[in-house]
Structure formats: C-alpha cells, structure tokens
Amino acid sequence: MTLHGHKTGFGLPPILRSATADLLTRRGAFLLEWVHRYGSPLNLIWPDALQENLAALEGTLVDSRIAHAIYYGAKVNKSPGLMQAALAAGAGIDVSSLYELRDARRLGADGARLVATGPAKTRAFHQELLDCKALISVDSPEELEDLVALLPADGGPQPILLRLQPQDQKKNRFGMPADAVIHSLARLAGENRLRFDGLHFHLSGYRWENRLAALNETAELIAEARQMGFSPTIIDIGGGLPIQYVDEAKYQAHLAAKAPEDYRTGKIPDSFYPYGGALSAADWLRELLQAEMSKGPSVARYLVREGLTLAMEPGRALADQAAISVFRILRVKALGPDTHVIFLEGSSFSACETWFASEFLIDPILVSATGAAVRSSPVRAYLAGHSCLDEDVISNRWLTFPTAPRAGDLIVYANTGGYQMDLLENEFHRHPMPARFCVTEDAEGRPNLVPDTIGEV
Template identity: 30%
Template sequence: MSAAAPPGLPAKMHALVRAFLAEPGAVHAAVAQFGAPAHLVFPQVFAENLERLRVELAARVAGFRICYAHKVNQSRAFVEVAQAAGVGIDVASAAELDSALGSGFAPGRIEVTGPKGEGLLARLVGSGVTINVDNVWELERIAALAGPGVRVPVLVRVSGFAGTPVSRFGVPVARLEAVVKVLVAERERIEFRGFAFHLDSGEPAERVRAVESCLMLTEQAYAAGLTPSVLDIGGGFRQVFTADAAAFDAYVHALRESLLGRGEPMTWGGNTFGFHLEDGAVHGTPVFHKYANIVDARTMLADLLDTGLEAHGGRTIARIAAENLLDIWLEPGKALVDHAGITVARVEFVKETADGSTLVNLDLSRDTVTPADQEVMVDPILVPAGMNPGADDGAVGVFLAGRLCLERDLITNHKVWLPRCPAPGDLIVFPNTGAYHMDLSAARASMHSVPPKLAVVQRSGTFTVCRDVDYRHEGA
C-alpha cells in the first residue's frame, strides 16, 4: 500500500505563467542574465484581468471608470498596459503621480487617494487630477489653495458604515454634515464628483451596506444643491491563490491536527498561525484565511452590481446608478495583478536543525517576498539546476529560510513539501506575488539590494524577458 500523499497547497496559476515555468531553461536563463533573486511580472496577464472587469461593467452600466491602484506594484509594465488600455490610475504619492504622468496618463485620468500633506495638496490643486479627499482638513486646504477661476475635482471618501470595523481612513458617515457644508460654501472652487469608499474587507455584505450608505448620502447632497455624478466603490476585490479548495481544507485540517500533537510537526517555533489551543481543541481563524478564497474579482464585481437593494424597491445597484446618472468608479489593484507576478530565488544551501527539521536557505529575505505579517500559503515550485532533476527520494517537508542574520527571517513558518530535497543552485519560484508582496517591504538589511523586476512577454509562442523599466507596451 502506498503512503498517503503529504498535505499540499497547490497554487492556481495562469496558463501563460505555467508555460513560462515549463519552458526548458527559461527561468534559469532569466536569472543568469539579470540576477537572482528576481521578481517577474506578466503584463499580458494584467491586460486579461483588466478586460474581464471591463466586460462586467460594460454589461451593466453606461458610465464607469477603472483606476488601476498603482500602489499594489511599482511595475512600469503594469502602468504602461493600463495607460494603453485607456483606463484611469489611482496614485497615492508624489512618486506614483510622476510614474503615471511619465507613462502618458493625462491628469484627467488620474485619481489621487491616501493621506495627503500640504505639499502634495499644493501640487495637486489646479493640476486637473481628481482628489479623493480623506478628511475635512484636506477639503478645507484644497479650497484655500485653489486660485481664482480654479475648480478642483474631488471625491469624498466616507467610512464608519454599520457593521464595518473602524477605519483610520475617510470621513465618518455620522460627520458628513461638516463636509457638505464645506462643499456648498466652496462650490466655486470645488467640483464635487461624488462619494467614495474603500473597505479593508472582501465581505460582500459590508460592501453592499457601504453602497447603500453612499446612495443615501448622494440623495442628501442633491437636497443640498450639489450635483454628484460618481459612486466610487473602491478596490479590495479578492485574489484566488489556491488551485484546489479541497486540498487547502485538507492542509488546514492537517495543520490543526499537528498543533494537537498528532502527525508530523508542521510549523516552526510553535507558530499557531492565529489558532489557539483550549480544552484539547484548536479554535480560531487562521491569519492566512484570505488564501481560502475561491471567488474571483470578476464574480465579486458582478455579484455586487447585481445585488438588489430593499430600500430601492429591489432594484439592482447597477440599475440605481444608471437611473441616477451615476458613473461607477473603482480602484482595483490586487484584482488586476492576480497571477501576473512571481518571485524567483536561488537555493544557497540545505541544513538540518537540532530538532531534525530541514532548512532550505534562499538568497532572499522573508520581507522580499511577503509583507512581514503575512505568510505565503501556496506551495512554491522547485526548478532544478541544469537538465538533471536530481535524486528522486520522494516528497520532502522543508522550511524555507531567508538570508538575514535574524531568527525571524523564515520565509515559510509552515512546512512545505517539495518533490525532492533541493540542492544549491536550484531555483524556488513563489507564485502570485504581484500584489504588494514585491514592493511593500523589500528589506535592504545587510546592504542587500532590492531584487530586479523583469517583464515577461510571449509573442508568437516565444518568451522574451527584459527589465521592467525597459518595457514598452506593443503599439505604444
């Protein structure tokens, strides 16, 4: 009788990415030319993701704007694709604004979100970009900075919806009276476009409640003599990481059993991943719960727009927007780069620890491949060096360790099973790292340099790789 297969977390991958990884020598050639570790982005996958969202919107509403949330990834290639596709861009800093302008975005296609100080506001006023206002101070400063004859287009971000956790961003719904007062008083300087929200949650019910609140506020704005024309539903549309929901559930079950002392140990240093043990049972929700999602952004968006609202006679959100001549704006980031990026690292050495665990040391740090408070919860891919796949001793459970002289620099605090034990010179590929993983941390401790970012394109069946900064969209 054959032994049971070890628990695994197979990653969902785009066919283009899978084909590149399967191309003999392609990954090794890329790092041989540009260095390892490296981040690889796939602009053609980004373009497909964008088109999927555009199709859902076009089928439901007459007016809409997609603004790519630049902060999700600093890739020039992604910005170039967004610009060529004619959509907007959401920037959250002066540097991101420069990036958008440098890639050809006209000011009218740029939206600025996030916290803004005096210096950034002074630059934005009169530039033609839309400012997504976070608080009353910003709104008042915009009015004060606007010169004669200047009208500044703004959205007002709101928060504090019923049943939604408190957010540090936006104006609480209960305090919108002060905002409306400024908008009415300063209508000669401020062009109020509408209300916006962005939730740090993918829960559909929370998003629906936010839409209902914004529609109510829109009616109040009409009553005050304002003419909002936009309903901005933000971003936060989920990614799909796992290729097999059942396998994911089986891994979580094995992890819970392991925490109870049953079966093979599966975590490093007593890490419980958010679970807690009480009365001989495992309780709680794991910190990596986002990896369990199997509903893609396209479906989330369609379901939201097709939701009927009881307060509006059961009419759908899309229909209500159309009847009130409201354009739907959104700022997807993760949804557009889903499956459009991977990170490649080289195996430096393999060692055994005092407790018998196998550590595979890589030439990158944890903060290079994932935000420090998260964990990559899909299986990495082993790409052997050369043509020799190495000894096939069967699946082996390992922990992936980083290059920093810090105990905490464990890239995986959970055990991962690879088809064989890696050897120096092999490559390890982390799937789907395009959303924040590449740029949010990127530690430079010990004077390590930031990994190069490369753009991978397939044309006529042939893959080409270039530095991301050198990428130019075809036809541009």
C-alpha cells in the same frame, strides 16, 4: 520541476496561467539563465495578464449597462509595465504618493485618468494633483481645509470625492462618518473652486456583502447631497476584490487539516487572506451588482436609474497572475534528523504575510538546476531569507519537498504581483534591489526579458 505541499494530501499548488506554467514546466533553463545573469531574487512581470483581468471586470460592468471608471491601484506593485498596461487598456491609475503620480504622468496619464484615494497626502502631493486636475478623494474635514488653502484664486473647479467611513467601520482611521460628510458638503457650498463629484469608501476584508451595506449608506448621502444643491455623479467602492490563488476545494481541505505542528513557530496564524475563495473578481462584482439594496432595486439598477458612475480601484485583482518571483537556493541546512531550513539568496523577499503574523498560503515550486531531480527521501523545511534577522522568514509553514532541494536550485513563488513582490523590499546588508523584467516573446515564440522601467515600457 516538483510541486509540493506541506503534508501529504493537503498541498496548495498555485493556479497558473498557461504562459507561466509553460515557462516553469518546459522552459526552466530560461529561468536558470536569467537568475545567473540578473541575480536572485528575480521578479518577472506579464503586463498582458493585467489587461485580461481588466477586460473580465469591464465585461461584467458592460453587461449590466453601468457607467464605470476602473483605476489600477498602483500601490500593489512598483512595476511601470503594469501601469502602462492599465493605461493602454483604457483604465486609470489610483496613485497613493507623489512618486506614483509622477510615474503615471511620465507614462502619459493626464489628470482625467488619475485618482488619489490615500488618506495621508503631503502638501507637495496635493499641489501636483491640483496642477493636473486629478480626482482627489478627501479623507477628512482637515484634509479639505488643507486643499482649500492650496487652491489658486482663479483656478477652474477641482474635482473631489468625499471619503465615507461607513457605520460598521468606526474603528478604522480612514474616511469620515456621515455627519462629517454633511459638514464637509456645507463647507463646499460656499467654495466654487471645488466640484463635489461623489462619494468614496474603501473597506477592509473581501466580502461583497459589506460593500452592499456601505452602498446603502452612500445612497442616502447622495440623495441628501442632491437636496443640498449638489450634482454628484460617482460612487467609488475602492478595492478589495478577491483573487483565487489556489483551488477552492484544496484550500478548504488544507484549512480543515491545519495544526500547530505545521508551523515552525508551533502556532497557526490567526487569519489568512482567502487564497482559495469561491469567487473570482468578476464573479464577486457580478454578485454585488445583482444584490438588492435596502430600498428595492439591485445595485446595478440603482446606479443606472440615478445616472451614477461606479468607480473602483482594484489592485491585487488586476495584478492576478501578472508576476512570479524567482529565488536561488543558497544553502539547505539540517536543523534535526528530519527538519531543514532553506536559505534563499539575495535581498529579503517581501513575504509581508509572515511579517504581519500570517502566511502566504501557496506552495512554492522547485526547479532543479540540473534539469532532473535527484532521487532522495522527502525533505521537510521552511524557507528563510539570508539576512541576520531571525524573523526574516518567507514561510513559517513546514513544506515537504518530495526530492531534496540543493544549493543552486530555484524556488519560484507564483502570483506575487499583489503586494508580495515589493511591499517590504529594502537594501538590507547592502544587497541591491531585485531586478524586475517584463516577459515578452521573440519572433520564434521564445520568452524574452525587457527591463521593467519607464524608459522601456
């Protein structure tokens, strides 16, 4: 196995949990056998990693004595195994579509374990959410009217949240400004079939300071709602907790050294996810809880004092280290005397960062098909899918391999569980969708694959 960087001294090797590192460094033969059997690309899932991430967040909340509700944002990955792991560990599921809802229900989740926070819910989705009394975050006054129209005449109270659009998010199409929240509360005053449980917001970006500003605005509305006769019990801060893909120091060195010629396009992307951030998700949450609100107490003390449950929907942060994607090299094609393109076999990898004019800034890992790298000069290349689209590119960044990749070798991207694995998957050129398996251990401690389907998890 060879780890590599885009230029000497400024590589971005991924942080790996021990189970993944062991598979890549000592048991590469299993990967080769699995790809031979199940095809390329191959998506591998470790559900226990999600449970470790969940435990870290819950530990922070328990330490602060905060009532809490954590819902796994299932939209980040299609894995039923990750949904099942979240439910088994006591978390709920944030469902963003009728189909995610049905999968969660098939895995045993009742309405009390489900929340729907997405802004564009269909009538059929609304109906099935109402049927199981799932918590619904209402995005707009228009959605509120749609929901009221579906309520049965004699149904019990349906729990809802109202989704706030904070003042600094006015260009965002999600949620409603404070005056619309007040308007919706007035509408709810005469509708006893709906129960107002609290407020929800979900912000772009990964700064806890932005959540603090939104919490200050939310606290004002909670107080106003109580004056109107409501009894809200929940503040839901959405997702956007960061994860650390690479070492912070290496990441900062990489950013400082980046140049247009590092990319085949000759252009540095305008923005990147904070791949080497300073805070883990649990540390980020601790910083937020300890921060002082505008009217005095810390966030944690405010929540405890007001008897409020802190809800959240981490997606990427719970899928951290829970998956890898394995590709077989189809061909290495010379583009010039010192540049190459490496074509990877199978359905296009969902390198959503390149499709959104950014880049997945972790280095892939090369696993030799022979078990031993052949001595060669370094090879400079970018990675592409094998479709007929010029923009089917997995890495626009030039990558330097100390030894030459060859057809049949494997390229492994670590930590692809959060969006990278299947956001843009399709059956273009009629290639089948990538196979997906959960990794377990047999009685002798050897890795074993279980189909990642609802019937198996």
